[in-house]
Amino acid sequence: MTSPKESGTPRTITVGYWLVLVGAALCVVAGVFQFAARQALVDAIKSRNTDPALTTEMIESSATVTLGAVMVVTAVVAALMVWFAGKVKAGTRKSRTGLMIAVLINLFFQMVGNGYALVPALIAMSGLVLFYFRQSSDFLTEREQLA
Template identity: 25%
Template sequence: MTEPTEKPEPEGLPKAPALSGDETAKPVAGPLPQPVKVSWYLWIAASAVMVLGFALSLVMKQQIIDLTLELPRDQRLTAEQIAGGITTVLWTFLVGAVVFAALFLLFAWKAKDGTRSARTVLTVLAAVTVVFQVLFFANEAKLLACALIVAATVCLYLPSVQSYFPKLPKR
């Protein structure tokens, strides 16, 4: 019997991807720094408060409708059309808040593992979310969520955690 020989990688092709059980699949980032752990808990809190803020907007639907009807508008729009549109928008925002909360938690979990790209995605999501929450039907819960989101993002960029998110070498 002959021993199996390892086939060399053909030239010009990238290396085969590492298997999930392979120890070399992901570089170990080291022990979890305290700011990253704090950021994880802040993302959890921000997600819950954000969804609560959009649910609160839905509860305050009639007040939002009344305020909107007081604004100058196109006379071709009836009060019922405006009320229906606002109701649809508020439900859409609530579903969007749940989706963003899930994305926050997913990428915050990956950031806990030291994934640099997860930190970048969280930063972009944070910027979009803060602008969106401040512009559309802001309330106290949404403003608190914005503060938590900013704090969670800042924790991921503190100088003490820079080595936890190493830059990947260029190919």
């Protein structure tokens, strides 16, 4: 019989995994919310528009395309974050680097494209930080040596 300390995945890995999942899901929800509220963006641009060549249709289509692109990128990066987090939870040490890159891209992209998703991006970042704690690193090193 093994002791509870020896069996299974460390708590830092499990909590980090769930934090990354929650952060990614909330980023997608924030992207949907921002896309749904695109009329407010269109109205703000219309009120500040001083260029007579910029028509209402151009403003509306530009806002829709831009927010659609933000939504697609958010969904793709969130899917990558979830995939890499799952690989780390399974014991693949190299996936931490991929997850770190995806989380940093997500954080940068949310700072630029979607202010609603800054807190969820930081939640995912805190999950990533847990993957670098000593318990997590020891677990991943041990799993790597077993493979």
